[in-house]
Amino acid sequence: MSHISGAEKKKSIAIAVLTVSDTRDKETDKSGGTIIQMAESAGHHIVDYRIRTDEPAEISSNVEEWIGNEGIEAIIITGGSGIGFRDVTIETVTPYFTKAIDGFGELFRYLSYTEDVGSKALLSRATAGSIDEKVLFALPGSSKAVKLAMEKLILPELHHIVHELTKHRK
Numbered sequence: 001m002s003h004i005s006g007a008e009k010k011k012s013i014a015i016a017v018l019t020v021s022d023t024r025d026k027e028t029d030k031s032g033g034t035i036i037q038m039a040e041s042a043g044h045h046i047v048d049y050r051i052r053t054d055e056p057a058e059i060s061s062n063v064e065e066w067i068g069n070e071g072i073e074a075i076i077i078t079g080g081s082g083i084g085f086r087d088v089t090i091e092t093v094t095p096y097f098t099k100a101i102d103g104f105g106e107l108f109r110y111l112s113y114t115e116d117v118g119s120k121a122l123l124s125r126a127t128a129g130s131i132d133e134k135v136l137f138a139l140p141g142s143s144k145a146v147k148l149a150m151e152k153l154i155l156p157e158l159h160h161i162v163h164e165l166t167k168h169r170k
Contacts, residue, residue, distance in 0.1 A: 013158055014073045015039050016048040016066045020059060020080035020089050021141060024051055030143040031078040038150045039076075044158070047072050054079075054086040063093055067131055073162050075134060076154070079141035081125050089138050090125045096136070097129030101161075104128035104137065104153060111152055116144060133165045 017039075019032035026032075029051055036046050048066065052058040059080070066072045080089030094100070105127045112121035126149065128137045135158075139149050 010043070011159065013039075013044045013162055014047045014071050015044050016062075016069075016072045016075045017046060017050075018059070018062050018075065018077045019051045019141075020054055020077060021051060022053050022086065024079075026051060031139075031141055031146045034143050034146045035076050035078060035139075035150060038147070038155065042155050042158075054088055056088050056092045059089060059092045063096060063131075063136070067096065067134065073134060073166075074158060075131075075136040077136065077138045078146050079139075081127075081138050081140050083123055083125070087125075090127055093136060093138055094127065094129065096131050098132055099130045101128040101130065101135070107153055108139075108149055111148055112145065116148055130161075130165055135161045135165060 017032055017035050019029050021029070032049060032051065036049060039046060047069070050062055052062060059077075063075065066075050077089055077093065080087045105125070108126045109121045109124050112124055113119065124140055124145070126139050126145075128135065137149070137154055139146050
């Protein structure tokens, strides 16, 4: 039995979306668009959406701004999570974590293995963690991977995660 009330399950979560890419813009950003479309279809509100290059300073600047914004409850980043030289998202965001949510990356890689890319899933460094009362998810840049993460993990658990991070206020 869930310990989240029906009213809390219907609450719209305020989300900031960041696409990390050296090549995409808002017209070609299919992954960021997928996050936005799926979150809005689930009744959530997109507070901010940006695209930044694979530069730690740019990623950090956005994350720090959003951490300081009390109106944002969740941050979803797509891109920069692979093993390539320019993939710096994971190294940039994990130092901000108050607590890592290890199960997210583990389950994402399992689902990627069984439902999408097979053994190539071992290259994924997707991760999640809490930053005080906010949750941050760092996803691959692939729109198929984003859809998988949103559909199977993030959207089904987002209310519960936010509830757990903020229940001490009640």
